[in-house]
Amino acid sequence: MxxxxxxxxxxxDIQAFDVRLQQLAHRKRSLPEHAEIESLNKDLTQLRDLLVASTTEESDCSREQTKAEQDVDQVRQRANRDQQRLDSGAVTSPKDLENLQREIASLAKRQGDLEDVVLEVMERREAAQERVSELTERVSSVQSKIDDATARRDAASEEIDGEAATASKEREVVAGSIxxxxxxxxxxxxxxxxxxxxxxxxxxxxxxxxxxxxxxxxxxxxxxxxxxxxxxxxxxxxxxxxxxxxx
Incomplete structure (x- = not known):
């Protein structure tokens, strides 16, 4: 030829432009924000999984607390009815009185046990709520960091794209004369x-x-x-x- x-x-000159375009492409691929965003997204995924687990735990505790409180209320109502019967004097048989008093005592113990369950569940629910609050704040913080890194990456990419566009146009001019x-x-x-x-x-x-x-x-x-x-x-x-x- x-x-x-x-x-x-x-x-x-064409070769110099092509080398410059390669360098710009490499620079764009190698922006530190890429690795930063990838790492932050991994953290965000883990935190969201933990948040879902904690939210589920809090929800389960809420249902468990409601059920335990209903059980306490049922026992309390039954005990109140028995106490009213006892106080009314309607029960006169010694044996029936003994049975009624025994049932009232049993219900009081049962109510106490159930109230302990309610307190235990409330403590677990409170801990879960605190964990949900903490994780929600951490998710928000990491998301803010991702948004910031993304903005920085996009700004840097836009600048590089501008340099590449200028180099490409100049290359076209020279290439047209070859x-x-x-x-x-x-x-x-x-x-x-x-x-x-x-x-x-x-x-x-x-x-x-x-x-x-x-x-x-x-x-x-x-x-x-x-x-x-x-x-x-x-x-x-x-x-x-x-x-x-x-x-």
Whole structure:
């Protein structure tokens, strides 16, 4: 392939733009906020799971407390009825009086036991409520941190995108002045060779693979016409000759 020396040199400008675009893309992918947000989201997921568990526990305790209080109320009502019967004097049989007094005593013990259950459940419910409150605050705090990190990431990404857009437009202008077949070869090699399709030949060394040409390679490049598109014998990239090529 042949191309004017000026067009070949412009490939170095294109290469510089492409390297810049690669750097910007890498910088965008490597923003510290990405890792920060990922870590915070993991924390948030764990906290939300704990919050759901604590909320469920509080709800269960609430139902258990209601049931225990209803049991206490039922026993209290029954005891009150028995006490009213006893106080009314309607029960005159000694045996019936004994049975009634025994039942009242039994109900009093039962009521005491149930009230202890209510207190125990209330303590567990209070602890669960405190845990729910604590976890709710922590979830809110972590979410605020995520929102802040997200805003910082988006602002940084927007800035990088702006730089990339400017570089892309400038690349288009330069690319428009380069012959299509030369640009096509460059793009093909750039994809194949890890982002570098054209490299300057500097002091007989290819700046693409950093390997110095042997004497045979140097003589071949020397013998090549200025319009000939020379390729590096080691990495196959386009070798762009300049006044500093050392030939």
């Amino acid at each position: 042949n191309a004017a020396p000026a067009d070949q040199i412009r490939l170095l 012959p299509a077949d030369l640009l096509k070869l460059y793009d093909k090699l750039r994809v194949k060779e890890g982002g570098v399709g054209a490299a300057r030949l500097y002091q007989r060394r290819c700046e693409g693979c950093r390997i110095e040409l042997d004497i045979t390679g140097v003589n071949e490049v020397k013998a090549a016409s200025p319009d000939t598109v020379v390729r590096c014998e080691n990495c196959s990239r386009i070798l762009v000759r300049t006044s500093e090529s050392g030939l």
